[in-house]
Amino acid sequence: MDFSNFTFRQIEAETEIKSFDCGDTDLNDFLISDAKNYLRAMMALTYILEDNSTDKTVAYYSLLNDKIVFDPENKHFWNKLNRKIANNKRRKEYPAVKIGRLAVSKDYSGNHIGEAILLQIKHMFATMRRSACRFITVDAYTAAVPFYEKCGFLFLSEKDKTSKTRAMYFDLINFIN
Numbered sequence: 462m463d464f465s466n467f468t469f470r471q472i473e474a475e476t477e478i479k480s481f482d483c484g485d486t487d488l489n490d491f492l493i494s495d496a497k498n499y500l501r502a503m504m505a506l507t508y509i510l511e512d513n514s515t516d517k518t519v520a521y522y523s524l525l526n527d528k529i530v531f532d533p534e535n536k537h538f539w540n541k542l543n544r545k546i547a548n549n550k551r552r553k554e555y556p557a558v559k560i561g562r563l564a565v566s567k568d569y570s571g572n573h574i575g576e577a578i579l580l581q582i583k584h585m586f587a588t589m590r591r592s593a594c595r596f597i598t599v600d601a602y603t604a605a606v607p608f609y610e611k612c613g614f615l616f617l618s619e620k621d622k623t624s625k626t627r628a629m630y631f632d633l634i635n636f637i638n
């Protein structure tokens with residue numbers, strides 16, 4: 462695949478959004494109909510990867526602030542998450558950034574684009590010097606869980622084992638070290 466014609470940008474009010482199909486109607490509709498509403502409401506920022514040799518959007522993701530909060534019913538998961546945090550820095554909640562949505566077009570999937578996007582997000586927040594952020598969170602569709610696991614994400618809870626989505630996280634300290 463020729464990546465030389467790919468460009469990456471953040472969606473602004475005037476951005477023209479090219480067609481997109483990842484095979485999931487909700488994710489497609491969000492990009493085309495809702496991403497700018499979320500921008501206006503200051504509820505999520507959306508980033509797009511475009512292939513300038515076509516009239517297509519290759520992939521997109523949206524981000525918003527988040528936090529991970531201690532759940533006494535999930536002590537086992539919390540202990541695992543806490544292990545890399547120094548004793549005197551341990552809290553009942555930690556700063557995070559949430560991947561609200563992430564999707565790669567069917568025409569481009571399987572080319573490590575999703576993985577490259579996660580790498581970009583990890584880099585963006587691990588090196589950001591504006592506001593501290595320790596974790597990336599995502600409510601992963603069940604079908605996408607193996608993808609996030611391959612990219613180093615862990616489960617946050619067991620409670621959602623049979624749900625349509627699983628709460629997962631990535632510890633950004635792993636990216637720095």
Ligand SMILES: CC(C)(COP(=O)(O)OP(=O)(O)OC[C@H]1O[C@@H](n2cnc3c(N)ncnc32)[C@H](O)[C@@H]1OP(=O)(O)O)[C@@H](O)C(=O)NCCC(=O)NCCS
Nearest residue numbers: 563564565570571572573574575576601602604605607608
């Ligand atoms: C899930 C998705 C983002 C993956 O993007 P992608 O660019 O196709 O994935 P990549 O090529 O970067 O995959 C990286 C690795 O994860 C694996 N992988 C990707 N999707 C997978 C899946 N659904 N199940 C199992 N493994 C998967 C790949 O085989 C690859 O493994 P490898 O390193 O051993 O070759 C994309 O398929 C997609 O948009 N799906 C539809 C929407 C969706 O489910 N979004 C997630 C919402 S939470």
